Amino acid sequence: MICVHTCPGGQCQGPRLSASYNQILDALCYNDFSLCQKAQSLPKHSNLNPHSEEAILNIVVCVKQVPDTAATLKVDEQSNVSWGDAALVINPWDEYAIEEAIRLKEKFGGKVTVISVGPEQSKEALKQAVAMGCDEAQLISDPAFEGSDALATTLILAQAIKQLGAVDVVIFGKQAIDGDTGLVPAGVARRLNWPFLSYISKLDELDPAGKSLKVTRLLEQGRQSMGSQLPVVLSVVKEINEPRYPSFMNIRKASKLQIPIITAAAIGVEAGQVGRDNAATHWIKVFPLPARTGTCEMIAGDSPQAIATSLADKLLAEKVI
Amino acid sequence: MTHNILVWIETFKGNAVPVSYECLGEAKKIANGGKVTAAVFGENATAIAHEAITLGADQVCVCEDATLAEYRAEPFTALLAKLAADLKPEVIMMGASTRGRDISSGLAVDLEAGAIADCIALEEQDGQVIATRPVYAGKLLSHVIVKKMPLIITTRSRAFPMPEADAGKTGEVTTVAPVLSEDQIVTKALGFATEGEGEVSLNDARIIVSGGRGVGGPEGFAPIVELAKTLGAAVGASRAAVDAGWIPYAHQVGQTGKTVAPDLYIANGISGAIQHQAGMRTAKVVVAINKDPEAPIFKLARYGVVGDLFQIVPALNDAFKKRLGK
Numbered sequence: 001m002i003c004v005h006t007c008p009g010g011q012c013q014g015p016r017l018s019a020s021y022n023q024i025l026d027a028l029c030y031n032d033f034s035l036c037q038k039a040q041s042l043p044k045h046s047n048l049n050p051h052s053e054e055a056i057l058n059i060v061v062c063v064k065q066v067p068d069t070a071a072t073l074k075v076d077e078q079s080n081v082s083w084g085d086a087a088l089v090i091n092p093w094d095e096y097a098i099e100e101a102i103r104l105k106e107k108f109g110g111k112v113t114v115i116s117v118g119p120e121q122s123k124e125a126l127k128q129a130v131a132m133g134c135d136e137a138q139l140i141s142d143p144a145f146e147g148s149d150a151l152a153t154t155l156i157l158a159q160a161i162k163q164l165g166a167v168d169v170v171i172f173g174k175q176a177i178d179g180d181t182g183l184v185p186a187g188v189a190r191r192l193n194w195p196f197l198s199y200i201s202k203l204d205e206l207d208p209a210g211k212s213l214k215v216t217r218l219l220e221q222g223r224q225s226m227g228s229q230l231p232v233v234l235s236v237v238k239e240i241n242e243p244r245y246p247s248f249m250n251i252r253k254a255s256k257l258q259i260p261i262i263t264a265a266a267i268g269v270e271a272g273q274v275g276r277d278n279a280a281t282h283w284i285k286v287f288p289l290p291a292r293t294g295t296c297e298m299i300a301g302d303s304p305q306a307i308a309t310s311l312a313d314k315l316l317a318e319k320v321i
Numbered sequence: 322m323t324h325n326i327l328v329w330i331e332t333f334k335g336n337a338v339p340v341s342y343e344c345l346g347e348a349k350k351i352a353n354g355g356k357v358t359a360a361v362f363g364e365n366a367t368a369i370a371h372e373a374i375t376l377g378a379d380q381v382c383v384c385e386d387a388t389l390a391e392y393r394a395e396p397f398t399a400l401l402a403k404l405a406a407d408l409k410p411e412v413i414m415m416g417a418s419t420r421g422r423d424i425s426s427g428l429a430v431d432l433e434a435g436a437i438a439d440c441i442a443l444e445e446q447d448g449q450v451i452a453t454r455p456v457y458a459g460k461l462l463s464h465v466i467v468k469k470m471p472l473i474i475t476t477r478s479r480a481f482p483m484p485e486a487d488a489g490k491t492g493e494v495t496t497v498a499p500v501l502s503e504d505q506i507v508t509k510a511l512g513f514a515t516e517g518e519g520e521v522s523l524n525d526a527r528i529i530v531s532g533g534r535g536v537g538g539p540e541g542f543a544p545i546v547e548l549a550k551t552l553g554a555a556v557g558a559s560r561a562a563v564d565a566g567w568i569p570y571a572h573q574v575g576q577t578g579k580t581v582a583p584d585l586y587i588a589n590g591i592s593g594a595i596q597h598q599a600g601m602r603t604a605k606v607v608v609a610i611n612k613d614p615e616a617p618i619f620k621l622a623r624y625g626v627v628g629d630l631f632q633i634v635p636a637l638n639d640a641f642k643k644r645l646g647k
Contacts, residue, residue: 178457
């Protein structure tokens with residue numbers, strides 16, 4: 001159940017679903033708050049995001065639209081992957097990036113621009129980001145980009161970011177769940193020649209005037225504390241925040257928003273640098289996982305001890321202990 | 322066809338991390354007789370260099386400069402890029418760890434090279450290296466090649482075997498100078514807090530004992546932690562348990578958590594949603610313990626028990642203690 005209302009902080013008891021923007025619109029009738037009892041007692045207008053005239057922080061969030069994980073994927077002989085009618089959603093990791101960007105803006109004032117490299121339908125992901133609270137959106141799209149690999153995508157994004165003025169912070173989610181490479185954020189930082197801090201579980205401090213920040217990174221062995229100057233590129237992990245629900249006001253804003261399409265020419269990218277034919281890496285084949293053979297052997301017994309004994313013996317026989 | 326390969330050996334607190342040696346072993350294989358150069362930076366690099374030689378490196382470049390004492394992307398990437406420019410390897414390899422992914426991506430841009438992340442298999446066909454890697458949250462596999470050398474590869478933890486040490490093997494260890502001075506490095510490492518001293522890391526774990534919604538609360542993890550101790554295992558968790566605040570996020574296995582590849586994964590009170598499966602489906606043997614016989618996890622499991630984990634897990638702990646002489 002998707003619940004949207006004007007309550008600041010987006011506190012709702014319903015389970016959060018990664019829903020497409022259109023699904024959110026369907027669930028909401030603009031003047032009907034019967035979906036949420038809580039909303040009925042609240043003032044109709046509560047602006048969560050005071051818009052500062054003087055932009056203190058210029059923040060960019062990069063998002064990607066991907067097929068929903070719950071989708072059943074099919075791959076054909078030509079290695080084309082399809083997912084039927086399954087929804088396209090914002091990459092789950094990107095929601096944390098969007099939320100962190102909006103929190104920074106709420107704390108320090110400024111502007112959040114959300115951008116995405118993708119086809120026309122990626123506009124839906126951008127609208128959802130605006131519905132969460134991003135101020136502006138851009139779709140970086142061009143037929144020449146089709147089939148670009150991670151290396152080319154880093155170029156496209158870096159060039160797009162260069163057009164957005166004096167950017168202070170660029171935030172990514174850890175990785176996209178389709179390609180799963182996690183290579184783009186670090187590569188974008190390298191192209192911009194900015195420092196890169198990844199796997200951020202907490203943004204501890206940020207000093208916009210002093211142009212510095214301190215973060216905690218979640219690495220395999222524990223947490224690393226790091227400091228950096230701005231401008232900086234960040235990628236975040238799930239622990240950093242709880243992404244908010246879109247607010248009623250922002251959904252209205254998103255639905256009315258005209259999202260500009262930024263082409264290759266507009267950002268100074270040549271066709272010869274990007275696209276399928278110029279990719280450095282090539283997926284020559286995509287295929288399903290080998291079928292997991294064997295059925296599950298259910299272990300029963302007269303007592304937990306009997307079951308445990310039987311299971312322990314079998315596992316020792318499997319030589320996995 | 323032979324390949325010269327450069328392998329970055331990642332270290333932590335003066336020791337090489339396991340995935341780097343797995344990577345080194347695989348590098349030796351696909352080098353096909355070509356030269357394998359290892360690069361080790363930071364604390365204890367020279368000692369680790371000698372260890373790397375016994376595990377497959379033909380020569381090692383080390384740098385123990387203070388600027389490299391703590392891992393930071395900029396100085397590490399800059400020095401590896403310089404080594405790549407000097408040695409001109411056809412392939413550059415490292416573990417697909419958090420640090421490895423950062424570095425490989427920066428290197429790809431510096432060298433205008435193709436990077437293939439998180440490989441689980443590598444083979445050589447007619448001089449071409451073909452990498453197998455999971456995509457779409459592990460639901461599909463892909464074969465990837467690179468058309469612009471050098472080729473940069475990161476290898477997934479535990480996808481490749483640990484190489485056998487050859488104590489008699491010798492090789493040259495050379496000290497190299499860092500590329501960036503401290504003033505040129507924008508980020509500063511301010512400290513490291515290790516999570517649970519002595520705890521087994523999920524990525525490197527051979528055995529993982531996990532808890533999900535069925536655990537019911539933070540105290541519910543106690544029997545799971547006990548069993549993990551007995552087995553020398555790492556403790557994992559589903560998103561439900563983490564979101565409920567019963568266990569820290571660092572233990573989360575799944576699509577928005579960690580991807581693991583243990584020999585044995587014991588799932589307690591975990592329903593086995595697609596998002597969780599994405600993180601553990603490559604486990605060799607899965608054991609599911611759940612009250613609900615319809616839980617999807619049973620489709621993935623080799624062994625299943627429909628029952629109360631609070632009875633089964635302690636009993637299992639006792640059974641293993643007896644058999645393992647603990």
